[in-house]
Amino acid sequence: MNQEIEIEFKNLVTKEEFEGLLKEFSISNHQFILQQNHYFDTTSFSLKDHKAALRIRYKNNSYTLTLKQTINKGILETHQDLSENEAQSMLQGGLLIQGDIRTLIDDLNIDSKEIQYLGTLETNRAETNYLNGTLVFDHSHYLNKNDYEIEYEVTDYEKGLQNFNHLLQKHQIDIRETNNKIQRFFIEKQKGMGVHREY
Numbered sequence: 001m002n003q004e005i006e007i008e009f010k011n012l013v014t015k016e017e018f019e020g021l022l023k024e025f026s027i028s029n030h031q032f033i034l035q036q037n038h039y040f041d042t043t044s045f046s047l048k049d050h051k052a053a054l055r056i057r058y059k060n061n062s063y064t065l066t067l068k069q070t071i072n073k074g075i076l077e078t079h080q081d082l083s084e085n086e087a088q089s090m091l092q093g094g095l096l097i098q099g100d101i102r103t104l105i106d107d108l109n110i111d112s113k114e115i116q117y118l119g120t121l122e123t124n125r126a127e128t129n130y131l132n133g134t135l136v137f138d139h140s141h142y143l144n145k146n147d148y149e150i151e152y153e154v155t156d157y158e159k160g161l162q163n164f165n166h167l168l169q170k171h172q173i174d175i176r177e178t179n180n181k182i183q184r185f186f187i188e189k190q191k192g193m194g195v196h197r198e199y
Contacts, residue, residue: 001100006068006075008153009164010178017173018137018148022126024171027137031126035059038091039121039182042114045190050108053182054101054115056087063087067101068182073157078104091117119143121185131163132156140181143188149178 013021021027036058041047047054051070056063063082068075080099082090089097096102096112105112121142128135133154140147152167154160168175179187 002079004077004079005071006077006153007073007155007157007160008075008151009160010149010151010180011164011168011173012176012178013148013150013173015148017171018139018150021150021171022137025128025130025135025137027126027128032124032137032139033059033126035123035125037121037123037181037185038087039118039185040090040096040115041118041186042110042116045186046110046114047105047108048186050110052105052108053180054105055182056082056090058087065090065097065099065101067104069104093117118189119185121181123181130167133160133163135167138181140184142181142185145188147184149181 038056038058040054040056053068054066055068056065063084063086065080065082065087067078069078070076078101080097080101082097086097089095093116096105096115102112105115119142121140123138123140125139126137130152133152136151136153138149138151140149152160152164154163165175
């Protein structure tokens, strides 16, 4: 089973703050890579209720199915490579592909037959090394919205938090409570459906 624990910190920023950081870290337009996150859940958001999320990411001409599950101070990610035909089948209403992820979802007592495609979030992403971690610059588009975000991916939670907060303070960026991308996507999705739920 292909699994990893992800520790990351994130903060939404304004366009001006985003552009200032790009200049500070000498990030140019050609360093950005487009990735597409295709999100799935049941119509009653059963995965979300289990603090889990399911996506297909298309990046560099390949498709990866990922189940994210919240754990202490991080996210457990389970990955499964998909062929283009398998990915397109799920995107066009087909059943969740057999494999480790389907088994994990069944273990949550969620009927995998109810999993369906809900929409796509596109991100232009650039990355650079920063203090034993990876600093990520994301400009995302989804459901007629767009936002700017910086993420800091690390292996040490306490040191990473210290470094990230110092970065924000140094550049006079307010610390903003920031949902992850799939949460932001679902908040907008549920607004469009007339549903209002806490995250």
